[in-house]
Amino acid sequence: MAKAAVLGIGLIGGSLALCLKERTSLEVHGFDTSEESIRLAEAAGVIHRGHQSLESAVQGAEYIFLAVPVGTAPRLLDRLAELPLQTGCIISDVGSTKEEIVNYAEGFSQLGGTFIGGHPMAGSHRSGVQAAQSLLFENAYYVLTPLPETPLAEVQRLSGLLERATRARLVIMAPEHHDRVVGAISHLPHIVAAALVNQVAGYNASNEWFHRLAAGGFRDLTRVAASHPLMWRDILLSNRKAVLGLLQDWSDEMDEIRKAVAAGDHDQIESFFRRAKEAREGLPERRKGVILPAYELYVDVPDIPGVIGRVACLLGDKGVNLRNIGVMENREDRAGVLRLVFNTGAELEKAKRYLTESGYQVFDMES
Known part of the structure; x- marks a missing residue:
């Protein structure tokens, strides 16, 4: 049997492994530094076999997926570059930023495989391999970010496998374009939500009514501020070029509405909210995406x-x-x-x- 190796058996890695195991003929091996994660993955039938040795996990693998945090992926590529990988293997990842890791992989002349960046745009409120499910990516967008020189046949080979296994909607995109789009619809909202929560928390330090009256709307608007701090530190640093530009645009937008309020400009203020209302109403209906829906x-x-x-x-x-x-x-x-x-x-x-x-x-x- 042909072999796939999933490196990192958490929610995303476990779900991807389960998709490959259930819907393809690949023998799916998993690698994780956590012995418990491997034990749980094997017991739940998420993978055929688990490893704590990276070399044994990737040996002979035709497909290797890096299902680790964006801050960890480059170090894992360093380790893969030192191993004798299967000739013609495809290496991909699942991180939410793409330009940094794609450029990093491009610099490896000794990397024994073709690297194609990937980002399945779906997730869950739960975490860990115990939350893995083969329907996680169904009807979600799955973005691939190959370099221009990547052979088309290799891109088609990977996209065909992922379409069959995940039932996601495959999209091909330039890494820098992906990072700006995801930066605007995911990374920037997380920053804005966190900033708003921090601002209100500062006010609340001297007047507890700010938190006592912070009910439905405030909770809905700032829900993503409860995300994992270390994960978001790494995401922002990995996507700093796009994020800095987006933050400047956001600052300019806030400056415009501040000037309109200061000047008592009724028309400008109304236009600000009208444009937002029309754009919000024109968004697609609920579907899987980078920001988890609130049920x-x-x-x-x-x-x-x-x-x-x-x-x-x-x-x-x-x-x-x-x-x-x-x-x-x-x-x-x-x-x-x-x-x-x-x-x-x-x-x-x-x-x-x-x-x-x-x-x-x-x-x-x-x-």
Whole structure:
């Protein structure tokens, strides 16, 4: 059997390995420094065989996937360049920044394979190999970033394998173009959300009402600020060229609205929000992407004993799994008083239907 090696058996690596194992004839081997991750991956049938030795994991592999953080990928390439890889093998990665790693790989004259950058634009609120699933990438975009000199046959070979295995939508893009696009729709929003949370936290230090009144809208807007600090440090440093330009554009945009407010320019302020409203309404419908969707419903219920239990029991009886439930203490910008969180969009839609049929007034984040 032909062999594929997935280096890093977490959520993304584990899900990719499972896709390859279930939908291709490849023998899928996994490498991880964590013995527990390998044990879990083998026990769950995510891979055929696990390794803590990189050399044994990649030996004879026709495809090698680097499923490690962007800050770790270059060091892993260094190690691969020292190993006798299978002639004609394809090496790819799954990182959310592409220009740095593609340029780094291009500098290896001794790298025994063709490197093609990759970025499956999907994820999960869960982490680790135990959260791996073969449907993770289905209908998501999967971007490949080959260099101009990369043989077309090699790009087609990899894209054909990934289309078959992941059922994703394959897109070919220049590395620098990918980084600017993803920087604008993912990296910049994470920075803005974190900056807003930090700003409000500073105000709250002297007046606790800032946090006490920070309810639905603020939580929705800043949800991504809870992301992993070390991961985002590495992402921003890896994509610094694109991020710096985007931050300057953002600063210019904020300066324009600041000037309009200072001047009392009614037309300019209205135009600012009108353009945003029209652009927001023109976005594609919910689908898998680089920023995870929020599967949240808000339910208007009376403030009486037992009502939370009745809502939870109703959904439980219908087989709908609730990931979280909370009572909104302040709901100035959200109609519902109960906040329900689900793992998937399918569970959200079922909950919405069952609650509506039972007479509850329900609002999702698009309402």
